Amino acid sequence: MLQCKHAQEFSFGPRALKDALISTNPALQELYVKAFSSAEKLFLSEAYNPQRTLFCSLLIRTAFDWLLSHPDAPEDFETFYHSMLRRKQNFYRKHIYLQPIGNVGQENMVCIISSFFLGLRVKCLPSIPVSSIHCCYRHCRDSDRVQLHADGILNFLKNNKPMDALCVLGLTLLDLYPCETWSFTFSKFLPGQGGICI
Template identity: 35%
Template sequence: MKVIKHSEDVLKTALMSKDKKLMKHYEKFGPKEQLLLNEAFRPDSVLFRPITLHSDSDWIASHPEPTQDFEQFYHDPSRTTPTPQKSFIYIQPIGSFGDATVSTDDYMKWLKDYCEAFYYGLTVRILGPLPVSHMGCAFRVNEYTRNLQLYAGDILKYLKKKKPRDAFCIVGVTMIDLYPSESWNFVFGQASLTE
């Protein structure tokens, strides 16, 4: 196993910018926002723990990506921000969640609470559950796992059409495996940053 833990200096470089426009944002942080940002620099933080890689096939090890600091994120042309007209996160449950002891409503309540805490200031609305058969998406049975898999591209197209006008974003949530193309075994999720 390998543990990835960044030093306080590396974290400060990544999270804090010397850009004057961003520094003005930092000065406007309320006590809760300041507390959350400072939590990243505490060595005993319960929110920002080291990342443990269990094998070479873990995503971070097998799919290296360039780093991105907050300033790069802030200036990214594809980054969008909520507005008063687009301030809701819609969550669309897709298919069965398959656990008789915990209902889909319980899972959605937990997810709603988490998203509203993480995306502070945005309101989450849970849409009615959607049977897979109503989506008209392509599917397959994985040759190795024998699990049903849904084609993620069709789900994105469906959600794009269903996205309400006041939505900052719409997110489909399912316990069914996804695949992004025939050549991939599976994918954890897929997103469109521009639609």
């Protein structure tokens, strides 16, 4: 069992944030100047303002927080930018499709996801009822809520993937489970196909 630790503060100075967001690479700095609007630049400049109110220090309270129990290497903009070049989409497969399953609010979802996947188009498919997927389900032991088997949904998404899709992301408000021994999962993915998440 994890031991509780004292609260830990993750803090980065203005210079470190500026390097992380904009990079020290002159070519990427020039790209930043050309690509972002004045409003976007103003928002990002707040990150390296010593009196900033946005991008505040992050307080990690216990060892159960994700950052302490699952440490990840930090990624700056330059690393992210170069990894995007290696992951260029196929000429024909350049869309991320969202597949709502059941009653899922779709407001602003396309816009939000588009902002994270530069150069790709995001499209929302019509919502489908759970009954049309024909996947296994069960009642959760703890809450008696219905849970859907993630593999059945992934098979449905894979078999109904549009020809121009890079991937399809299924979205549902119902609980998921990956196998009988697990009580739940937040998401599951098939490499190169797509995934399902709650």
